[in-house]
Amino acid sequence: MIRYDNSDLLSYGIEYSAAIPFSACKIINERKAGFLRSRLEPRSAIVFLAPYYTGDGERNISKYAVSEDYHVFMRSLFEKLCPELCEKYGGSFIGMADSSPADEVSAAVYAGLGVRGDNGMIINEKYGSYVFIGAVYTDVEFEYQPDRTAYCIHCGRCKAACPAKNGRECLSAVTQKKGALTDDEIAYTKEYGSVWGCDICADVCPFSQKAETTPIPFFYENRTPYLTKELIDNMSEEEFSRRAYSWRGKAVVMRNLTVTYENGG
Numbered sequence: 001m002i003r004y005d006n007s008d009l010l011s012y013g014i015e016y017s018a019a020i021p022f023s024a025c026k027i028i029n030e031r032k033a034g035f036l037r038s039r040l041e042p043r044s045a046i047v048f049l050a051p052y053y054t055g056d057g058e059r060n061i062s063k064y065a066v067s068e069d070y071h072v073f074m075r076s077l078f079e080k081l082c083p084e085l086c087e088k089y090g091g092s093f094i095g096m097a098d099s100s101p102a103d104e105v106s107a108a109v110y111a112g113l114g115v116r117g118d119n120g121m122i123i124n125e126k127y128g129s130y131v132f133i134g135a136v137y138t139d140v141e142f143e144y145q146p147d148r149t150a151y152c153i154h155c156g157r158c159k160a161a162c163p164a165k166n167g168r169e170c171l172s173a174v175t176q177k178k179g180a181l182t183d184d185e186i187a188y189t190k191e192y193g194s195v196w197g198c199d200i201c202a203d204v205c206p207f208s209q210k211a212e213t214t215p216i217p218f219f220y221e222n223r224t225p226y227l228t229k230e231l232i233d234n235m236s237e238e239e240f241s242r243r244a245y246s247w248r249g250k251a252v253v254m255r256n257l258t259v260t261y262e263n264g265g
């Protein structure tokens, strides 16, 4: 068996990566697994964490959405990384992020990159929950060498701070809904002042509170931490399509801005 070494990803600012057997991946999307199998016979997955926290500052959207969409980062990473891995180890490599057939949090936990916190997110010892999970699938059989680094202390802070109580949905999901919001959803969104997403359960976690900032330059560029109607209106379609909130369309973001800063919805 071949031993994976993380130096390839380290050169992209990604410190936490490990190889796991494909058989250990919990498949949650058979269609995507079928697509993967049509391209190669998967034997291992190199799972990694791309940290995105760039420090605090005024924002009215979730931290993850401040820079350009992480899919843009992942695509450009995979374009360079996969040929490099192929040259180093032989075999074929296919990068996937979000479109992965496997449960990414479970895969990252199995790889020893962190643990699943009571807030449902991966917690890494250095970057807390402010990480994107990616995976590169390959027909190369790598040795499994997990490195367990963090743990959830079940302190209860995430559950106590979560505003999704008394029948309310997750605030992040409400900000991503299409169409008109109910009066209660409008009051809820206004109360927490979020135009996109919710970071509360990550922000209160003691591991995220001591999170280090990312060394990856991508997350410091083209930032739009504070959305306004004018900013969204003036974004070209191409620019808007590179944002994490673009998949819901401009109308949803505009509605949230109205709900948060103007009367009613």
Ligand code: SF4
Pocket (backbone or CB within 6 Å): 161, 162, 163, 164, 169, 170, 171, 172, 173, 198, 199, 200, 201, 202
């Ligand atoms: S994202 Fe916000 S609303 Fe959703 S579970 Fe976390 S704290 Fe609760």
Ligand code: SF4
Pocket (backbone or CB within 6 Å): 117, 118, 119, 120, 123, 151, 152, 153, 154, 155, 156, 157, 158, 159, 204, 205, 206, 207
């Ligand atoms: S806030 Fe506490 S209980 Fe919640 S994920 Fe973090 S350590 Fe675990």
